[in-house]
Amino acid sequence: MDQEPSNRFQEIISELRMVFAGRGKLLDSLIPPLVFLVCNAIFGLNIALWASVGTALLIGLLRAFKRQPLIYAFGGLGGILVAVIITRLLGRAEGFFLPGLLTGSLTFLLCLVSLLLKRPLVAWTSYLTRRWPLEWYWHARVRPAYSEVTLAWTLFFGLRLLLQLGLFWQGAAQVLGWVQLLTGWPALVILLVASYLYGLWRLGNLGGPSVEEFKSAALPPWQGQKRGF
Numbered sequence: 001m002d003q004e005p006s007n008r009f010q011e012i013i014s015e016l017r018m019v020f021a022g023r024g025k026l027l028d029s030l031i032p033p034l035v036f037l038v039c040n041a042i043f044g045l046n047i048a049l050w051a052s053v054g055t056a057l058l059i060g061l062l063r064a065f066k067r068q069p070l071i072y073a074f075g076g077l078g079g080i081l082v083a084v085i086i087t088r089l090l091g092r093a094e095g096f097f098l099p100g101l102l103t104g105s106l107t108f109l110l111c112l113v114s115l116l117l118k119r120p121l122v123a124w125t126s127y128l129t130r131r132w133p134l135e136w137y138w139h140a141r142v143r144p145a146y147s148e149v150t151l152a153w154t155l156f157f158g159l160r161l162l163l164q165l166g167l168f169w170q171g172a173a174q175v176l177g178w179v180q181l182l183t184g185w186p187a188l189v190i191l192l193v194a195s196y197l198y199g200l201w202r203l204g205n206l207g208g209p210s211v212e213e214f215k216s217a218a219l220p221p222w223q224g225q226k227r228g229f
Contacts, residue, residue, distance in 0.1 A: 011227060012193055019129060019192065029184060032056045032080050036096055037177040045093050049084050052096075056080040093173035100180050101164055108157040111150055118143070120150035122195065130228060132211045141208025145229075148202060149195045156191055199229035 032052045040048035056077040064074075079099060087095040114121040123137040123146040136142060160183045167176040209222040 012196060015196060015228070016189065016192065029076070030181065031059065032076065033097070033177060033181055037174060037181075040093055040177075041174060045087070048093070049087060049096075052080055053077075053084060092171065094168050094171060094176050096173070097164075097176050097180050098168070100184075101161070101168060104157060104161050104164065108154065108161050111154040111157060115147060115150055115154065118147070120146040122146045122150045122153060122199075126229060132228075133214060136209075136211055136214045139208055139214065141206040142203065142225075144206060145199050145202035149199050149229075152195065152198075153191070156187075160187075196229050200225065200227075203229070 032055045035055045036048045036052040039051040043051075056079075060074040060077045083096045083099050086098050087093065089095070090098075111121045114124070119138070120143070123143070126132070126146070127134055127137060137146060163183075164176060164179060167179060203225045206224075207220075207222065208224060209218060209220075210225040211228070213222050213224075
């Protein structure tokens with residue numbers, strides 16, 4: 001029997017906390033670009049660049065004061081500095097969002113190649129987070145679920161990339177910035193929740209073993225994976 005909705009909701013919240021645990025980059029990827037967009041619209045490009053650097057530096061100093069690892073404290077500042085340098089070299093405000101375009105392109109390519117190799121990227125991300133046996137992900141009654149979710153990721157990142165490239169070449173910096181922000185972490189949270197719910201349903205539909213059943217070499221029929229994807 002399926003879990004009660006309230007229990008499933010608590011489960012999803014717990015899973016998201018595990019996925020985002022230690023993701024110090026989350027704040028960095030939202031606040032400085034937002035400051036850049038607002039300042040660019042009101043004060044112009046030069047002030048927007050300085051304001052974004054100042055914001056990233058302030059976030060880094062706050063993290064250092066809280067004794068967080070330096071990679072979290074100043075990693076975001078490094079990303080902002082790269083964006084500022086690219087913007088200066090191009091002389092165009094949309095250059096600020098070019099690093100996001102490049103990382104999005106890389107994610108899309110990784111998804112696509114992983115599907116072609118029949119080693120779906122979502123399985124790798126789950127493995128790195130949970131450290132379940134890698135062989136379990138490649139089980140004939142497990143892998144299809146991860147392949148289908150990875151296909152959904154491929155479509156999402158591909159469509160996002162096409163939209164952002166079009167805005168970049170049009171020179172629509174403000175629209176590009178808002179699209180990049182909204183299709184960043186906010187959209188990714190929705191994608192992760194949908195992936196988790198579909199993935200668990202698909203695993204149950206496939207009738208494969210759970211992680212624990214795989215570890216113990218249990219024979220079918222299997223109970224299947226009830227939590228975690």
